[in-house]
Amino acid sequence: MSEKQTLMGMNGDESVAYATKQVNPDVVAAYPITPQTIIVEKLSEYVADGEVDYEYVAVESEHSALSNCVGASAAGARAFTATAANGLALMWEITFIASGLRLPIVMAIVNRSLGGPINIHNDHSDSMGARDSGWIQIHCENSQEVYDASITAWRMAEHPDVLLPIMVCLDGFTLSHTMENVLTLPDKVVSDFVGEREFITVKGHMGETELRLNPDVPLTFGPVDLQDYYFEHKLHQIDAMKQALKVIPEVDAEYAKISGRSYDLLHPYRMEDAEVAVLGLGSTMGTVKYTVDQLRDEGVKAGLVKMRVFRPFPSSDLVDALKDIPAVGVLDKSLSLGAPGGPLFEETMATLYHLPKKPLIANYIHGLGGRDTGPQLIRGVFESLLEIKDKGEIGDPMNYVGARP
Amino acid sequence: MASIRELGTDQKNYWCPGCGNFGLLNGVKRAIVRLGLRRDQVTAVTGIGCHGKTTNYLAVNGFHVIHGRVLPVATAIKLANKEQTVIGFAGDGDAFGIGMGHFPHAARRNPNITLVVHNNLIYGLTTGQTSPTTKLGHVTKTSPRGAFEEAINPISTALASNAGFVARGYVGEMDHLVDLMEEALRFRGFALVDILQPCVAWNRINTYDFYNKRVYKLGESGHDPTDLTAAYERAEEWSERIPIGVFYKVERPTYGDNFPVLAGEPMVRKKLDSGKVAKLISEFA
Ligand SMILES: Cc1ncc(C[n+]2csc(CCOP(=O)(O)OP(=O)(O)O)c2C)c(N)n1
Ligand code: SF4
Numbered sequence: 101m102s103e104k105q106t107l108m109g110m111n112g113d114e115s116v117a118y119a120t121k122q123v124n125p126d127v128v129a130a131y132p133i134t135p136q137t138i139i140v141e142k143l144s145e146y147v148a149d150g151e152v153d154y155e156y157v158a159v160e161s162e163h164s165a166l167s168n169c170v171g172a173s174a175a176g177a178r179a180f181t182a183t184a185a186n187g188l189a190l191m192w193e194i195t196f197i198a199s200g201l202r203l204p205i206v207m208a209i210v211n212r213s214l215g216g217p218i219n220i221h222n223d224h225s226d227s228m229g230a231r232d233s234g235w236i237q238i239h240c241e242n243s244q245e246v247y248d249a250s251i252t253a254w255r256m257a258e259h260p261d262v263l264l265p266i267m268v269c270l271d272g273f274t275l276s277h278t279m280e281n282v283l284t285l286p287d288k289v290v291s292d293f294v295g296e297r298e299f300i301t302v303k304g305h306m307g308e309t310e311l312r313l314n315p316d317v318p319l320t321f322g323p324v325d326l327q328d329y330y331f332e333h334k335l336h337q338i339d340a341m342k343q344a345l346k347v348i349p350e351v352d353a354e355y356a357k358i359s360g361r362s363y364d365l366l367h368p369y370r371m372e373d374a375e376v377a378v379l380g381l382g383s384t385m386g387t388v389k390y391t392v393d394q395l396r397d398e399g400v401k402a403g404l405v406k407m408r409v410f411r412p413f414p415s416s417d418l419v420d421a422l423k424d425i426p427a428v429g430v431l432d433k434s435l436s437l438g439a440p441g442g443p444l445f446e447e448t449m450a451t452l453y454h455l456p457k458k459p460l461i462a463n464y465i466h467g468l469g470g471r472d473t474g475p476q477l478i479r480g481v482f483e484s485l486l487e488i489k490d491k492g493e494i495g496d497p498m499n500y501v502g503a504r505p
Numbered sequence: 506m507a508s509i510r511e512l513g514t515d516q517k518n519y520w521c522p523g524c525g526n527f528g529l530l531n532g533v534k535r536a537i538v539r540l541g542l543r544r545d546q547v548t549a550v551t552g553i554g555c556h557g558k559t560t561n562y563l564a565v566n567g568f569h570v571i572h573g574r575v576l577p578v579a580t581a582i583k584l585a586n587k588e589q590t591v592i593g594f595a596g597d598g599d600a601f602g603i604g605m606g607h608f609p610h611a612a613r614r615n616p617n618i619t620l621v622v623h624n625n626l627i628y629g630l631t632t633g634q635t636s637p638t639t640k641l642g643h644v645t646k647t648s649p650r651g652a653f654e655e656a657i658n659p660i661s662t663a664l665a666s667n668a669g670f671v672a673r674g675y676v677g678e679m680d681h682l683v684d685l686m687e688e689a690l691r692f693r694g695f696a697l698v699d700i701l702q703p704c705v706a707w708n709r710i711n712t713y714d715f716y717n718k719r720v721y722k723l724g725e726s727g728h729d730p731t732d733l734t735a736a737y738e739r740a741e742e743w744s745e746r747i748p749i750g751v752f753y754k755v756e757r758p759t760y761g762d763n764f765p766v767l768a769g770e771p772m773v774r775k776k777l778d779s780g781k782v783a784k785l786i787s788e789f790a
Binding site for chain 2: 132133134137140141144145147148149158160161186190215216218
């Protein structure tokens with residue numbers, strides 16, 4: 101039975117802030133940057149109004165924001181931050197520290213393109229740049245997903261089999277600044293759901309203890325780890341990512357019971373008999389869905405696969421979803437300059453490579469620097485896929501849609 | 506020699522009407538004109554913030570860098586071409602938040618550049634959050650209960666970092682500001698000009714009225730700008746009386762004076778001697 105819920109008008113940033121207020125972590129350390137600013141402002145307002153009791157630290161840079169979360173999380177606190185673009189770039193050094201030390205920090209990324217040239221609008225260059233840093237990444241299509249993920253993320257990150265930090269990604273402006281209807285749970289239901297942070301037990305220099313800084317049973321976080329054990333510790337992180345593929349659906353299923361909203365790692369839509377399909381992340385998938393419905397009305401066998409969890413990469417679900425589709429278009433909203441293709445494209449190719457029979461796969465780079473991706477553009481992608489399907493071959497797999505030639 | 510007109514651009518101006526940045530930009534232009542510089546002899550480096558637009562509105566060589574990194578880029582430009590008059594423009598957030606790591610080092614390193622701080626005691630562009638120079642108790646969007654962290658004092662920080670030229674201007678005292686900018690640009694070494702610049706949109710405390718009632722000129726008060734102790738004492742004044750003018754001015758060797766390779770022609774015009782390079786490479790072959 102799902103709980104009674106309240107419909108609220110909120111944009112994506114407010115959805116992050118409201119969910120985080122309900123979770124009421126222990127420490128929030130953040131630095132303002134467009135288009136994430138609303139989150140930090142809301143979170144400081146809640147403190148001022150006495151609605152929460154987390155410690156809010158108005159740090160002097162993002163490097164300090166994440167460092168602060170690392171310290172707090174190591175001390176056993178629930179720590180939250182949020183950033184975008186250059187802010188995430190400045191955090192880069194610490195993103196690896198947070199995951200390597202297995203600190204379950206939650207961070208909202210309000211996706212914005214990385215300069216240069218300077219641009220404040222949406223694409224995925226920021227979070228894609230951090231894709232190898234050992235963080236789980238959840239990409240949201242709308243503010244409802246943002247709200248829900250900002251609650252469930254804590255349980256996923258803190259699960260004893262996982263212990264990895266999480267980025268909840270939402271598209272700048274498209275989601276962050278656009279008002280939507282969001283169903284919200286009562287405070288008590290949220291706080292019961294997230295419960296208290298769990299700790300695993302480790303062997304410290306003074307015996308068994310919980311994995312957190314505790315002066316009574318001291319531990320050292322972040323000591324040197326050379327040729328002797330570094331490699332094995334990386335294998336632990338690989339294993340944690342694998343575990344996350346099991347834990348995320350479990351947490352989602354439990355959340356579905358209280359919210360009535362269920363989520364998947366990967367969300368296929370009208371894929372049963374699809375001949376052409378588009379795979380992508382984030383808010384664009386709303387536009388793709390709209391276009392798929394139109395094309396279906398016109399008799400075109402079109403479908404889509406929305407990837408909600410990009411890290412860990414849901415390989416086996418992706419194989420199941422795409423293996424029988426003749427032509428697949430992968431939407432990438434970022435570049436990997438000098439690489440064979442965009443990041444989602446490359447990983448999809450690598451995942452499907454071993455199949456005896458595989459789809460023809462083309463890459464459609466779109467929306468860089470906030471360039472609008474409307475239904476017409478998506479229709480163009482499907483038209484190009486239909487052509488590929490009919491011809492049975494792809495020339496150059498790289499397409500830059502919506503850009504001047 | 507550029508004129509005020511030539512120093513302007515045809516870019517649409519996005520600053521709020523009444524913003525202190527207008528006066529600041531005008532003051533800088535007037536100083537450039539007074540110094541008789543051509544547009545191509547000046548390089549402006551701006552950070553990210555409302556102040557960053559200065560490179561859109563000032564028709565000299567311009568480099569709009571990322572948030573907080575004005576000083577390393579400006580320093581390097583000066584090293585590459587010492588004939589350029591290099592002016593860095595940074596907000597108080599840009600200079601003393603993310604950019605703070607660079608500030609004391611630029612001051613002690615002493616490159617021959619000028620740093621202009623658009624000090625509005627608030628984050629302007631991101632719409633009104635607390636900045637490192639926001640005063641205690643000031644209510645902002647990220648300090649709704651009032652700022653409770655002590656503000657950074659740009660003047661005493663510069664003094665403690667061994668900056669050779671430390672000054673404060675105010676956009677409500679234009680002629681004084683132009684004199685100050687001219688003196689800073691003539692100074693050989695690192696010059697800080699911290700400029701009080703009301704942000705009419707987000708800072709309702711440090712307004713024109715606030716400053717008009719308080720500012721006084723150091724030059725008219727018997728202050729000796731070679732006296733470091735006196736400079737520190739003046740730097741502490743803020744509540745009833747706020748000093749503007751030159752707090753401290755002492756020349757010392759600049760970064761570069763001790764590098765033989767930087768003597769003579771500017772680096773950009775030095776030719777690489779391919780013969781020498783080939784010889785060097787062959788040593789490792
Ligand atoms: C690494 C990074 N973090 C955050 C930002 C967002 N940001 C842009 S301008 C600014 C502060 C603006 O204040 P200030 O430097 O005082 O300049 P003003 O707008 O007042 O001129 C911030 C935090 C950014 N651009 N880069
Ligand atoms: S926000 Fe403030 S600093 Fe920015 S243009 Fe407006 S008045 Fe000037």
